Amino acid sequence: NAGVMQNPRHLVRRRGQEARLRCSPMKGHSHVYWYRQLPEEGLKFMVYLQKENIIDESGMPKERFSAEFPKEGPSILRIQQVVRGDSAAYFCASSPRGKTRDSNQPQHFGDGTRLSIL
Amino acid sequence: SQQGEEDPQALSIQEGENATMNCSYKTSINNLQWYRQNSGRGLVHLILIRSNEREKHSGRLRVTLDTSKKSSSLLITASRAADTASYFCATDFIMNTGFQKLVFGTGTRLLVSP
Numbered sequence: 127n128a129g130v131m132q133n134p135r136h137l138v139r140r141r142g143q144e145a146r147l148r149c150s151p152m153k154g155h156s157h158v159y160w161y162r163q164l165p166e167e168g169l170k171f172m173v174y175l176q177k178e179n180i181i182d183e184s185g186m187p188k189e190r191f192s193a194e195f196p197k198e199g200p201s202i203l204r205i206q207q208v209v210r211g212d213s214a215a216y217f218c219a220s221s222p223r224g225k226t227r228d229s230n231q232p233q234h235f236g237d238g239t240r241l242s243i244l
Numbered sequence: 245s246q247q248g249e250e251d252p253q254a255l256s257i258q259e260g261e262n263a264t265m266n267c268s269y270k271t272s273i274n275n276l277q278w279y280r281q282n283s284g285r286g287l288v289h290l291i292l293i294r295s296n297e298r299e300k301h302s303g304r305l306r307v308t309l310d311t312s313k314k315s316s317s318l319l320i321t322a323s324r325a326a327d328t329a330s331y332f333c334a335t336d337f338i339m340n341t342g343f344q345k346l347v348f349g350t351g352t353r354l355l356v357s358p
Contacts, residue, residue, distance in 0.1 A: 130286070159346075168332050168348035169287070182343045217286055232277070233346065235286035 128153065130220050130236035131200075138242045139208050147203040147239045151220030158201045159219045159233060160193055169217060175201060205241075213243045250333060250349040258357055263320040265352040267333030268313075274336050274344070276309055278318050281330045281351075290318075290331075323356045330354070 131150040139145050151158050156177050161169040162185075172185040175195040186193065190208075195201040205212055219233035250267045257263055269276070275294045279287040293300045293309045293316065300307045306319040320327055330351045336344045 161348075166351075168350050169346075171345050171347070174343060174345070182339055182341060182345065184339065184345070219287075232289040232292065235279075235288070237284070237286045 130155075130218055130234050132216075132218050132236035132239050134239060135237065136240045136242070138244060140244045141209055142207050145205040145208050145212070145241055147205075147216050147218075147241070148200040149203070149218030149220075149236060150200040151218075152234050155220035155222050155234070157221045157223060158195050159221075160201075160203050161217045161219065163215045163217060163238070165214075172203075208241075208243050210243050213241055215240050250331070250352045252352060253350070254353045254355070256355045256357065257323060259323060259325055261323055261356075263323050263327070263354055263356070265318045265331050265354070267316045267318070267349050269316075269333070269335045269347075269349070270314065271335070271337060273311070274338070276307075276316050276336075277334045277346070278305075278307060278316075279332045279334060279348075281332065283329070287332065320354075323354075325356050325358045328354060328356045 130152055133148050158175045160172040162172055163169045173193045174182040177195055178197050190206045192204045215238045217235055217238045219235045221233050255263055273295050275292050277292045278290045280290055281287045291302045291305055291307050293307050295311055304321045309316045330353050332351045333349045334346045337347045338344050
């Protein structure tokens with residue numbers, strides 16, 4: 127049973143370009159979470175999606191960042207007009223059910239995409 | 245910020261010794277989780293302790309939780325070189341929507357030398 131798959135593992139972009147990060151959740155999981163990790167820091171929540179719906183995007187920057195999880199295919203985190211400060215590791219996690227008040231579903235993480243901005 | 249803090253930031257020990265990492269958090273929680281991250285990899289879930297539990301064991305791992313002090317500790321007994329990794333605590337923060345967001349601490353980097 128394959129785990130959470132993220133690609134690419136490493137992505138280099140120049141300032142002003144677009145970055146697209148992909149995440150395929152574990153089989154049977156319909157809930158996806160994106161996190162950002164700066165060097166020497168913990169993960170910071172960005173967005174929580176179910177198929178075709180954004181449930182919570184309270185951690186997403188208001189501009190340039192967007193996420194989707196279409197009916198078919200992987201979840202995509204898109205960063206437009208990248209800047210040096212976007213350099214970080216971006217992790218995706220999935221769970222079979224969402225993190226609701228009565229749920230304690232552990233999240234399964236991918237190995238991340240390391241984004242470097244030149 | 246709800247983010248917790250872990251201490252020490254870095255810990256270096258010899259194989260066979262015990263390693264203790266502490267986590268402090270700021271808000272009320274339903275549960276607290278510990279994760280491990282090997283260099284260049286994603287996080288692996290280790291153990292979850294509920295707010296009404298005080299101690300939990302899993303193999304060589306022992307987790308304690310003191311909700312009055314808003315703190316938790318992770319003890320790894322008889323450490324091995326393979327335990328070298330970063331360890332993060334994560335608490336749940338319930339949003340207005342009912343969504344339970346995970347808030348991670350800053351992590352402890354553990355180095356176990358042979």
